[in-house]
Amino acid sequence: MSRRFRFIALLAAALLLYASAAAQVELRLTWYDDGPEGQVMRELLDRFEAENPDIRVVMDTVPYATGILQSLPLQLASGEAADMARVTNLGGLSQYWLDMRPYLSDPDVWEANFGPFLDWMRPEGSDAIPGFMTQLTVTGPFINRTLFDQAGIEVPTGETTWEEWAEVTRQVADATGTPYAMAMDRTGHRLAGPAISQGARFFGDDGHATIDDEGMREMMQLMVDWHADGTMDPEVWIAAGGGYAAANEPFINAQIVLYMSGSWQVGQFAELIGDAFDWEAVPNPCGPAACTGMPGGAGVVGIADTDHPEAVARVMEYLAQEEVLAEFYGRTLFIPGHLGLAESGIDFVTDIESARDALNVFASEVPNLHPTAYALQAYPFNFVVFDTMRDRLTQVYVGELTLDEALERIQADIDEVLREEGER
Amino acid sequence: MAARATVVQRAAALVGRGVEGVYVLLMNAVGLLMEPLQRLVGMRRMAWLFLLPNLLVFTIFILFPMVLNVYYATTSGPRLYPQDRPFVGTANFERLFTCTDYTNPNTCLEDRFWRAARNTGVFVLFQVGGMVAISLLTALVLNRKVVARGFFRSVFFYPVLLSPVVVALIWKWILQRDGVLNAMLVSLGGEPINFLLSGSWAMAWVIMVSIWANMGFYTLILLAGLQSIPVELYDAGAIDGTSTLQSFRHITLPLLMPTMMVVLVLALIRAVQMFDEVFVLTGGGPGSATLLLVQYIYQTGFGTQNPRFGLAAATSVTLGAVLLVATLLQLRIGRGSERHLA
Numbered sequence: 001m002s003r004r005f006r007f008i009a010l011l012a013a014a015l016l017l018y019a020s021a022a023a024q025v026e027l028r029l030t031w032y033d034d035g036p037e038g039q040v041m042r043e044l045l046d047r048f049e050a051e052n053p054d055i056r057v058v059m060d061t062v063p064y065a066t067g068i069l070q071s072l073p074l075q076l077a078s079g080e081a082a083d084m085a086r087v088t089n090l091g092g093l094s095q096y097w098l099d100m101r102p103y104l105s106d107p108d109v110w111e112a113n114f115g116p117f118l119d120w121m122r123p124e125g126s127d128a129i130p131g132f133m134t135q136l137t138v139t140g141p142f143i144n145r146t147l148f149d150q151a152g153i154e155v156p157t158g159e160t161t162w163e164e165w166a167e168v169t170r171q172v173a174d175a176t177g178t179p180y181a182m183a184m185d186r187t188g189h190r191l192a193g194p195a196i197s198q199g200a201r202f203f204g205d206d207g208h209a210t211i212d213d214e215g216m217r218e219m220m221q222l223m224v225d226w227h228a229d230g231t232m233d234p235e236v237w238i239a240a241g242g243g244y245a246a247a248n249e250p251f252i253n254a255q256i257v258l259y260m261s262g263s264w265q266v267g268q269f270a271e272l273i274g275d276a277f278d279w280e281a282v283p284n285p286c287g288p289a290a291c292t293g294m295p296g297g298a299g300v301v302g303i304a305d306t307d308h309p310e311a312v313a314r315v316m317e318y319l320a321q322e323e324v325l326a327e328f329y330g331r332t333l334f335i336p337g338h339l340g341l342a343e344s345g346i347d348f349v350t351d352i353e354s355a356r357d358a359l360n361v362f363a364s365e366v367p368n369l370h371p372t373a374y375a376l377q378a379y380p381f382n383f384v385v386f387d388t389m390r391d392r393l394t395q396v397y398v399g400e401l402t403l404d405e406a407l408e409r410i411q412a413d414i415d416e417v418l419r420e421e422g423e424r
Numbered sequence: 425m426a427a428r429a430t431v432v433q434r435a436a437a438l439v440g441r442g443v444e445g446v447y448v449l450l451m452n453a454v455g456l457l458m459e460p461l462q463r464l465v466g467m468r469r470m471a472w473l474f475l476l477p478n479l480l481v482f483t484i485f486i487l488f489p490m491v492l493n494v495y496y497a498t499t500s501g502p503r504l505y506p507q508d509r510p511f512v513g514t515a516n517f518e519r520l521f522t523c524t525d526y527t528n529p530n531t532c533l534e535d536r537f538w539r540a541a542r543n544t545g546v547f548v549l550f551q552v553g554g555m556v557a558i559s560l561l562t563a564l565v566l567n568r569k570v571v572a573r574g575f576f577r578s579v580f581f582y583p584v585l586l587s588p589v590v591v592a593l594i595w596k597w598i599l600q601r602d603g604v605l606n607a608m609l610v611s612l613g614g615e616p617i618n619f620l621l622s623g624s625w626a627m628a629w630v631i632m633v634s635i636w637a638n639m640g641f642y643t644l645i646l647l648a649g650l651q652s653i654p655v656e657l658y659d660a661g662a663i664d665g666t667s668t669l670q671s672f673r674h675i676t677l678p679l680l681m682p683t684m685m686v687v688l689v690l691a692l693i694r695a696v697q698m699f700d701e702v703f704v705l706t707g708g709g710p711g712s713a714t715l716l717l718v719q720y721i722y723q724t725g726f727g728t729q730n731p732r733f734g735l736a737a738a739t740s741v742t743l744g745a746v747l748l749v750a751t752l753l754q755l756r757i758g759r760g761s762e763r764h765l766a
Binding site: 073078234398399400420422 | 500501502503504530535539600601618620621623703706707708709710711712713714715719723727728729730731732734
């Protein structure tokens with residue numbers, strides 16, 4: 001082989017490489033992790049990239065509280081967001097989602113499998129298809145069964161109330177020297193289910209969020225009392241300052257008996273608690289009005305500002321395939337947000353009995369979810385409601401406001417944001 | 425030996441001539457550019473030409489955002505871009521300042537703004553006062569001939585080198601329920617204290633931590649000020665029989681006053697701008713006990729799913745105005761004391 005031929009071959013190879021790299025579309029996906037799902041998603045995307053060498057997907061994993069709740073809305077407003085994102089505020093930011101309908105090969109399949117959840121993601125009256133659900137979530141309590149056994153106290157069964165759980169978990173905490181009886185994630189979303197159970201209606205006759213009623217007062221007063229008497233872990237709501245805070249760490253470290261959170265914790269608990277102690281999910285306690293938690297979920301959505309809507313739709317179509325999603329839900333231990341898979345069932349990949357049982361408990365909670373809980377989840381301004389409930393209630397715990405003043409402030413905060421948004 | 429010295433001298437002379445040659449070449453090149461420019465714009469306008477790059481940077485990155493911020497303060501709505509935002513005049517300022525009783529934040533429309541303003545006032549008062557006092561005391565001690573003076577100067581300056589987030593995280597681990605401080609208290613037979621769950625404890629710690637983190641910088645400035653005071657004045661004082669306290673009051677303090685004013689202005693501005701350390705340490709809590717104005721601005725404009733840019737900008741303008749007045753006042757007082765000294 002002559003030297004000149006070798007040089008030309010090398011040059012051609014380099015040019016080919018350059019051309020293929022230049023032709024490759026790079027998409028960015030803003031992601032957050034509750035457990036191991038980022039790793040599973042990366043593996044699925046690697047397979048997609050192997051089958052579609054013209055598209056490369058880069059995952060930018062960010063913290064949920066600061067990256068998704070705080071920074072993403074600003075990135076969206078300034079047109080600087082990624083091409084896709086995993087989000088929980090599905091409706092409140094729906095004006096920024098990409099309508100993939102024109103780019104999808106079969107939109108009807110999406111409507112059939114994601115229909116009810118698409119309504120959470122799309123602006124009112126629109127038939128847009130912005131994305132798919134990475135998980136359907138249901139809020140509910142977890143308990144540390146080992147602490148009950150150590151205390152020799154029976155775990156309450158059947159229709160229970162929050163007051164009963166507070167009493168029994170206090171006894172368990174006292175008997176076992178556990179620092180606190182209960183903890184709840186620092187968000188109005190987690191509080192909403194118990195409040196609806198107590199009779200909170202959340203909406204007035206005009207369809208706008210209306211907070212002050214007997215049910216809400218009852219639940220908020222319980223929270224105030226539990227923080228005052230040391231039933232609730234104060235590090236979560238009081239010491240966390242202004243923002244979302246989860247109480248998963250104290251639960252994993254066996255420092256609380258009951259933890260009010262939701263189904264998305266199952267994967268993490270299966271991985272991190274292992275066989276350190278027995279844990280389980282229990283049905284949502286009841287109040288006079290219901291025995292409900294809150295539905296919710298996270299979805300991957302396309303962003304309207306993307307330069308590559310067709311490529312985004314191709315990635316989404318790959319990920320939303322039944323067998324791909326079945327693997328994702330199965331390995332992450334997430335409740336499927338896909339009607340077909342929910343019906344056929346998911347083969348959850350875990351040897352841990354607690355995880356399987358917990359998933360069954362959460363699945364069995366779905367029929368008990370109150371219509372108000374669904375309405376609140378679909379309400380585009382639900383994050384305004386949740387955030388102000390969280391912050392104002394904390395001010396009651398520390399004595400800055402009375403409960404009456406807090407309820408007034410919550411309503412005023414909601415009304416002011418709605419006025420600025422031109423909704424009122 | 426002499427021959428070796430001659431070689432070194434020749435080499436040094438050669439290097440010197442080389443450097444001079446390069447310098448002359450460079451200056452000639454600059455001259456080639458500047459001379460026609462000077463002829464073109466005139467001698468008096470050359471100063472502006474030299475200032476232009478800096479002025480451009482200042483205009484783009486400081487002046488323009490300030491003007492834009494004032495505009496945002498007069499608009500409303502969730503839209504980010506100025507052209508999409510409806511003009512509302514002084515509505516945001518009116519909202520901020522609507523109170524029936526200014527001493528009680530609960531009677532104000534924006535109660536959290538007033539809580540933040542009150543907290544910022546308390547923080548500035550104690551943090552700046554404490555900072556200046558402790559920095560001065562430390563500088564006075566380090567200015568004396570103490571053992572391992574260099575080591576102690578480094579020790580006091582070291583926290584300044586740490587990132588504010590690192591400082592806050594370290595102290596969070598010390599102060600939290602299962603933190604180092606409570607472990608020590610328990611090991612000494614005491615009861616653990618929830619330092620970050622009580623409003624007054626949290627504010628006290630926030631002040632303490634920020635003093636600890638920043639005092640090294642101000643100590644250094646004051647130390648430089650102390651060392652610039654002529655020793656002869658103290659010698660003269662000693663001959664006149666002045667006590668240590670008298671020489672501090674009549675020599676050190678008056679001559680250190682210009683440096684103290686610089687420290688005071690810098691500490692005041694930094695205290696009013698305080699955000700990162702407090703945000704990481706307490707998040708503004710418990711409740712809003714350590715919520716400072718800059719965090720209020722951040723949370724109103726950026727830390728929420730439904731940002732209120734107009735209100736955040738109005739708070740920012742208000743804070744800027746207060747800071748400007750405070751700085752002018754301080755400078756005026758400083759000049760007054762300098763004139764008095766002269």
